[in-house]
Amino acid sequence: MAKRSSLSIRIVEGKNLPAKDITGSSDPYCIVKVDNEPIIRTATVWKTLCPFWGEEYQVHLPPTFHSVAFYVMDEDALSRDDVIGKVCLTRDTLAAHPKGFSGWAHLTEVDPDEEVQGEIHLRLEVVSGTGTRRLRCSVLEARDLAPKDRNGASDPFVRVHYNGRTQETSIVKKSCYPRWNETFEFELEEGATEALCVEAWDWDLVSRNDFLGKVVFNVPGLWAAQQEEGWFRLQPDKSKSQMDKGNLGSLQLEVCLRDETVLSSSCYQPLVQLLCQEVKLGTQGSGQLIALIEETTSTECRQEVATNLLKLFLGQGLAKDFLDLLFQLELGRTSEANTLFRSNSLASKSMESFLKVAGMRYLHGVLGPIIDRVFEEKKYVELDPSKVEVKDVGCSGLHRPQTEAEVLEQSAQTLRSHLGALLSALSRSVRACPAVVRATFRQLFRRVRERFPSAQHENVPFIAVTSFLCLRFLSPAIMAPKLFYLREQHADARTSRTLLLLAKAVQNVGNMDTPASRAKEAWMEPLQSTVHQGVAQLKDFITKLVNIEEKEELDLQRTLSLQAPPVKEGPLFIHRTKGKGPLMSSSFKKLHFSLTTEALSFAKTPSSKCMNELNQWLSALRKVSMNNTGLLGSYHPGVFRGDRWSCCHQKDKTDVGCDKTRSRVTLQEWNDPLDHDLEAQLIYRYLLGVEATLREKHRELRGATEAGTALEGPGLAPEDGLAQLFQVLQDLKKAHSVSPAAAPASEHRNLLELQT
Template identity: 60%
Template sequence: MDAGNLGSLQLQVRLRDETVLPSDYYKPLVELLCQEVKASYKVKCGPLLTLIDETTSAECRQEVATNLVKIFLGQGLAKEFLDLLFRLELEKTNEPNTLFRSNSLASKSMESFLKVAGTQYLHNVVGSTISRIFEEKKYIELDPSKVEIKEAGCSGLHRIQTESETILQSAQYLQSYLTDLLIAIAKSVRICPAIIRATFRQLYKRVEECFPENKHMNVKFIAITSFLCLRFISPAIMSPKLFYLREKHADARTSRTLLLLAKAIQNVGNMDAPASRAKESWMAPLQPTIQQGVSQLKEFIIKLIDIEEKEELDLQRSLNLQSLTVKEGQLMVYKTKCKGYLLTSSFKKLFLSLTVDALNFAKTQFSKTSSFIPLSRIRALEKVEEKSFGNSNVMQIIYTDETGSLEALYLQCKCVNELNQWLSALRKVCVNNTDMLCSYHPGVFKGEKWSCCHQKDKGVAGCDKTRHEVTLQEWNDLLNPDLEAQLIFKHLIGVWEQMKEKYEEQKTHDNTDPAKTDSVTQLFQILQDLEAAHDSFLSDSPSIADQEKKYLLEL
């Protein structure tokens, strides 16, 4: 690399502009989908979800699954929706060993459901083990072809540690981590959200009905572990940053330890299948712990699905995502003094907790809230110019005080990723705020003038346009019924022709129930009406349409 050349970085960024209509426009679509799920819950699966399943390509299946899950979560029908998909999958499966192993709509929907409804549960189960691995930074390797020979012993008595000694020591460390994790899972029945427990109970029941033979006695357990272990816990162990368990990605040594632990959990989740053992025979030193883990996991699953019907009354309360903490963390905070005049740039470290009602401040994570800003008072959330504080990762919150005067609060983040995440989270919870500003000052008011435009009137209109519509699209976003319905509508419009072809095929191959014909016809009519509404809304009321636009920035 040439001197002074830091190389290059390739980014794949998708900027998506969505026009979201008022709620009433999406009501017929959501009601039809809910009607389908309710009608199909105790009888044969209906045609609408079958059509969506068969016409959703692999490229967009994850996004469609996430949007559908969030729609039905908001309608209190997540368990029923997932049960319908379980039955669709079971109808197409003759081989129990491949059940829910493909990236079908059922698998992707369940994966999204666990992420949305079970993130806090996941943190409680794996958090302490992940933290321990990051803190200890042990060298761990079981694969002889990858073992690094290193020195052992105290100062003056150095000797080369043999390969077998390294593997033995590594196995002991991994056994300790795996044991801790299995104990944490076994103790987690009561903290697992009731809706997840009830959904797993349905899955267990459906698989048991489909494969009742004794030779398939493990299949109902593996159906649950294929989601809980293989698609939820193991990915979180391998990439803790992606599941908000760590702020940074692991270094190479820690990453290898995490991968080996994830493999071990996968083997436990596979009920110690012979194929898993044969594939990586060098995992043999962990075999006793894995075998013990299988029996522990079975006992855990039996307790997990032992949930009474009356407990499901608490489902909405346990899943009331709107009342949970949206985002929290420690940031450097600076509040303007003397009615907005910035006299110094001294930031103070505080712990911030964002809910759907307020942004709360405390000295530490466990301190009582010292102050807060009601979200209804926020008028703008924007970045600050680097020259203002000598740091490029500063954002500002413009809000009104008790007298209605505008004030500013500055948050200094560690990196651009943290900055964008806080901006996005705050903008999402303020999406329905009225009187949001159309312009703002990207600088600060210091020395009797704005650092950005040099105007001397503090109350002058901002010199740059606000961007409160620009957010990151993430799986852990709060429920946003209108946006989710819009994204499903957009997908269905895109596969309109394929759905019509599939539907015509179905009608020619069997005698379709008139009621089913009506529901499919209704769907096509609703999509047509929504498309016309979009065209009319944008052409007839451009000013109103601009107010309804939501922008999603996907990284």
């Protein structure tokens, strides 16, 4: 049983940002921090004051987090990146918006006195003497303080203020993890209401000291408690007047906080078994819970419900059966072949999620080299005569610019080359396609052919496959490779246009080159011969793809199960020190690492071109370490050099770590290990929200049964299946009501601590 929190983050766009470059523009990107820990960096959008990112992230984090901050930065090649401004959303702000925060937020100036981090360990007590009482404050240590000096550390000391008196600790040089173990005493007067203020500062020899944070305590409350000890989070100094915000522009965000109490696996087994039974029975069963879930799912939450159901059944080994049931349900209510799987139905959304979870590595293998080539060539490509800009092309000879006809012809040649390369790569990739994906497409192909068996519908089974493979998987990845992890940066305007035209060509091939698709944009005609040839290639590919026997499917799955799939792979730079001392040289060695749920390995040569940033690697390592019972609670972020730790200056090499390990802030990605209990909890929460609608449906079905109009078939009667579901929901409600998981709170929320 555990309390889990997650943030759904969509960084949409910015507007009216200030110019930071001499060109009158900026190169903005965003950094997202949870309690001062960087977790996300968006792509840089070059030369604009109104950037569009459209990037989405799912972050899992402990319920004890305090705030999430969005920093808009300006990237500089030759100097330090400039901070444009920030938007900070506290946990309380997000909790006050159950449906999520959505809209424009003004950027505020970054005040150094508000950029605090870390915690301080204090012991407070009231001691009695001969007729007097004294307030004793022991300043023990601090951790994760903000580095304020060029050496990447600080020289911290602490000031303690009470009743007009100030006392200071000694200065600890070059450390963000200082230990003082110093005690101060102040006289206490009966009925005193003065607050105790503990401030951390960075000492500087020539400039003013830098503020590191403070904690303020309610002394009257300490009279009753007598003693209090713990780690307290340092707070910013908000007592001074607010800085002038100026015109820093705005950031459009969509942020939703979700808290879940996840019960033990045994609590969810009845729900999982009931849903699995429905899928195994398929359309032969009369319970039809899946059909009722689809019927009650609104457009707004359909993608989320589809993803949760898909992951649950994927974990149970029933993804193919679940999708097959959805295919049959949609085919049963579709009379026109040309509208098949064109809507945003539960089947379509589930299949999209399935391809991203099960087929992303396959997508990278097929599409990666073509996308890299488009980015590297940076050719000007345009087929629409109304949009051709000859001046952007340059000269084909020494003295004359290219004509419009020459631009169009060269563009067509470039696109034909890219499309041909993609289709060839696809044709060669049958064996590389995951077995479960091939088996699912086989079922889809067969179901559609059974539903539309006539000769006039000969192409419909192929179009059904391409409606997912091409229109909902390949084409979106071509248009937005950053969102499919194919590139680290968004494409510039020229490359984006090339990708868009290539995606249109892939869509035309996926539509089997129908007259309707050709009529939409007549200027795509120069690609017609390649598209027509591509249709034949694609049909041949699909024929081979779906021609997978049960034995072959099992063999492929068995082979894959013997290999732990990589959680993360890509290059990392390893620091290699050649000697000791400030004048000795050091360098970085680039190695290609692969992290699986079983091992971390490396090689000298890469097998993948995927670049992973440090926070993504940290996220991946945390995911595979979550079930490690020997995970340390603290560690030394420095090194033991000479006779002491560089972080906290302790001289005992076996000394307990001075900083706590952060093992719970992770980014959700397509190759994450499945979390069966969480998926079951999310489905339970959704069913709880539509329980009233399902009960109304239950009354209708029961009335129909009593009237003798219910459909006959094997398995449970419809109302019996729903009755079982209501009992399961009732049991889960009861389990949650007795759950000891408390409401989210800070790790050390104390009545003595004042928020200032």
